[in-house]
Amino acid sequence: MAEFSAPLVIRGRVIEAADLEFGGRREGAHFATPDVRRHLDELVLATPSALADLYRLSFEEILDYLAALGERLSLSANAYLQQAFELSIRVSGLGEDILRHTYERVGDVFAREAVREIADRTIGIRYLEGWVEVPLANGCRAAVRAFGARSVHIVAGNVPTVSALSIVRNAITRSDAIFKTPSNDPLTAAAIARTMVDMAPDHPITKHLSVAYWKGGDAAVEEALYQPRNVEKIIAWGGLASIRHVAKYIQPGIDLITLDPKLSSTIIGRDAFADEKAMRTAAERVALDVGVFNQEGCLNARVVYAETGTDELGLARLNRFGALVWEAIRALPSHVSSPARALDRALAEELESLRLGSEWHRIIGGTREGGVIVSQIEEPVEFARQLANRVVNLVPVDSLETAIRAVNAYTQTIGVYPESLKTQLRDRLAFHGAQRLVSLGYAGNPVFAGPQDGMEPLRRMCRWIIDESYDPAVVPLASHVPGFRAPDLTGEVP
């Protein structure tokens, strides 16, 4: 008997009679859910014109709705959210205090001014609210508007905020969304959706959200769903496994927006190692970027490039710094970061093998509280992508060039210290693939009202429609132009 039940929420209707069970992660929590295969017809928005009801809402009304929703998403008062929180405690790698802290703040994502900022900075509210006149040099009077789309969101489950943010994005773009929830968080999106149903069952925003769990790759669901007649956009978080299921359905008419898994790192310039005091400051900041969300996120630092030099003196400095980072990791307050239940087994074995077998690495800690691998050569460990549970790899470099060259398209956040170094390096880092540069210690404060993963996902979630108006008095019809020839690709009109 499953302890948790994940309902199916379809357009304002909650279906609870669970007939399928799935095993959860780690502690083995199980959840039951209704078989979505029996409800496929209701899940898809058959007629695209059914989006029209969202267009009877003003943007301010959307903000009103979201703000009211945010107020109902208080952990102490919302039973659905409490249940999602309870399940997360069992299956998440985040500690209870962090989860509580995160769930307590889920409602903040819906706050009026925060949402307004997201809409305005990432799309431009006027494009959402109506047709924006765009005069063009060729005499055309164009109008452009951002329309919603019928979309599927394959959400990540490592942090509950992802579900909340995706619901906000769906509402402000006036889209229709089907959420495919992950097995590591089958309840958060459903909890928000149920709160919406309780609050305003017939509201268009409620009616344009469905939340379902099915096992990723279930052809019975995905073949029916991922058709251009049903879905225009798929927003997929997650790695190769997640994308692989979706990719086979991609065809003209379906736009796939991937928010791939990323890894993040840190670059620290030599000034930070000038003396003990400077090192302590940098160590605290490194510890934060490593420890926030218990290193479960893409934004967490895993490899730290330190411009200490690789000579004896440099290594001594780095080893000292490693000890300070270890101290700082253990000192992080519990609402920010907490020790794991146990160090990941595979990682623990890698650490043990390095500790025993390699004189080119020093291991500090390496317990459930985390650890620091101090490379004694100018090279990160090969298992850097597996670093978790607050284990970080410090790598000494003689020149920052080494750190810059290590950046690639899989790099998301780079924490840089000292601050001046960031400005100095940012163009180079961007050329190599870095997507977000941030003051060291602030990796865990992502900006929602900005680009993500090197693109603007909200703009891509919209269908951008252009209405072109011509006045023959200004732009004569082609048949009336003597010696007409087709305009060339630069758009210049002869």
Next chain:
Amino acid sequence: MNDRVPPTAIDVGELAAAPERMLELTSTAAFSLPVEAIADYQITALQKRFRDLVPRVPVLARLADEQGIGAIRRTEDAAPLLFKHSVYKSYPLSFLDSSSFGRLTQWLKGLTSLDLSGVDAAGCETVDDWIQALDSKSELQVIHSGGTSGKLSFLPRSRREMPSMVHGWKRYFERFGAKARDDIEGIDQVPLVYVGQRRGAMAHHRLMDAMLRYLYAGDESKIVTLHPGRMSADMLSVGGRLKTAEAKGELGRLQLPPHLLARREAFLAEQRGAAERVRDFIFDLAARMRGARIAMMSHQGQIYDFAVAGLARGIEKAFAADSFIMMGGGSKGRVFPPDWQDTVRRFFQVEDLRMGYGMTECMNATRECSKGKFHFLPYVIPYLLDPRSGEPAPRTGTHTGRFGLIDLAAQTYWGGILTGDEVTLTFGDRPCGCGRAGPHLDASIRRYGEQEGGDDKITCAGAPEAHDRAVDRLLQDLQ
């Protein structure tokens, strides 16, 4: 080494002084030793290995020190001393890219009791060069893995263990019982067929070299391989890295130095037409050695594919019924038809198609007994650990957990290894139905990664991709 030692010629006292000699007893003799004698042998041998190797193998010394183990009184004391597989690849990968083979030698010194001071690796450019330098300037006979995880592991076996590998080969084919000796009668005259390169430094190649010397008295014609050349460690290394990167969708991220990139072409060329070459080889073999007794190291998929191809060609009963087939199990996700054995028997005519289980780190593989269990000869001390806590299970009754073992035949390196396999182990309180005393494993063996791989867990962090940390199984290492 003399295989003709009658079972009674070695007493347990002698075995304790030279534990590897346990492999010289026939399977029937070894599995008939009184339980107390085996217990005595194992604890004495374990103490000897620990005593001998701690001062000479720095990695073991560090582990023992870390665990606060100064001496071993009981078998269970050694459970914390099982090496994780990753220790055999705990060197920085850049050493291979930058041809820092002097430093790689320095790393390897931590794992062997042998003196490597005569090895000058400075001029080595490739892993193959390095292995050949070790071969010629030391007693080492390093065994490397297939590199499927993207990194080669190096097990520092040596010339001293080679005879044990050959004894182990023979023990594999012996049944338990009074006339079991007949099972391997004439095995030194039966040619070995290996569908791969003749030379190299994977477990198979080392075994072939040892067999040439200790079984076939130097008669190279007894070894029939697909290819006379060398299986290049560098090519496997590059191939493994390419494949791993591809599987993770990170091919674009892989950076290989030019001298290794050149190997990529060789690797791809090797892959092209490989299937046809292998088929032609087996057809040719079936024609040349029709009805003859052969010995073969292979795995289930390959044996089955050969049978299907052979039968499609109209070949049946290709070899003698009493041929020796060592066949690794583990279908790697492949599903075989229920009548696969019939198909194989029609082609090979070989009656005995029981599966084997083994790993590079253990001196020999073992074959399913008549009751479908795997028994290890007494030179192997099995351990069963809780997969989460690492706590050893009590040494009585039946338990399921992570399998570890100490190979007492290892003389120059520490024989303790923790596998990645989940097994159900019965600590032979009573003899198995097949007659063998001592502990045994159920046939249902599974790799831990298979159940723990994240299938539908979606996260934004590109970290926890299931990593193949395979303890490369001896029988599956065919590339």
